[in-house]
């Protein structure tokens with residue numbers, strides 16, 4: 001069975017992304033030639049998921065730079081900074097791209113004395129290395145989350161997980177964050193079943209997570225979002241595990257709309273609620289959840305299903321793409337460096 005690949009990059013073939021708007025029925029890759037293409041596929045959600053957005057954004061810059069030549073590093077740096085200012089506006093809540101951009105700006109500043117071709121080469125290398133680094137981080141998250149959940153479950157050990165949205169190979173460079181934890185539990189033979197929500201209005205759960213789970217042969221069932229409370233009451237769910245688009249310094253976590261209500265229900269039933277994310281989703285410059293900008297999406301994404309209007313004509317729509325789960329509702333944040341409680345995020349960055 002071949003692994004699902006949302007992002008394909010090679011030196012000779014350039015950058016291609018799997019069009020996630022067409023999944024699960026059609027598998028089509030789209031070429032990304034430059035930052036304008038990168039911005040468009042991110043904004044339209046042909047590629048989505050915070051880690052994948054960051055990687056495609058940076059690789060779109062890399063392929064654009066490859067096609068250009070520069071007479072000085074000042075000219076190169078000014079071009080890159082201008083393109084980064086545009087890219088960062090594509091999807092405001094997911095922080096991974098903003099962090100990658102801030103890091104690259106710092107790198108350019110630190111290396112401004114290199115000549116243009118050396119600097120261009122290094123910028124391209126940095127973008128390409130994100131692919132392998134993300135998969136390695138996801139595998140570590142999978143292992144750490146698996147251990148934490150097994151410890152919580154004790155010897156009885158039949159694990160049933162509820163997850164939301166899509167956090168798997170499609171949302172990352174491969175393996176996945178929350179879905180990485182689920183994959184890891186399955187690999188060690190401990191997962192009885194994972195339940196994935198439909199994730200209205202965009203159906204990332206029904207279209208993408210369900211597709212990945214079936215592809216991987218992981219025992220799984222789809223529920224619609226409104227079934228979560230009954231599921232937790234009837235099915236003895238071991239843990240809820242979801243991803244993150246931005247984790248504030250106090251542990252408040254923005255993730256796909258509907259995450260907060262799952263956390264409230266989990267708290268009601270005493271089910272531990274875990275966030276699984278790479279360090280690049282942690283924004284220590286944003287103090288708390290209230291300070292996180294929530295992205296609003298077009299009304300059609302709520303009123304239509306697969307391009308067909310299902311809501312009553314004339315109704316107006318309120319369509320936030322994310323909500324913020326307070327740190328008080330989160331048992332642990334699973335990262336590649338280990339699992340911490342939300343009030344101990346800063347320990348992850350101590351050298």
Ligand SMILES: CSC[C@@H](O)[C@@H](O)C(=O)COP(=O)(O)O
Pocket residue numbers: 048049050051094164165166167168171172176177178204242243244245255256257321
């Ligand atoms: C590893 S992906 C983590 C999050 O980005 C994911 O849960 C999510 O909310 C994705 O939202 P999307 O709007 O589909 O980009």
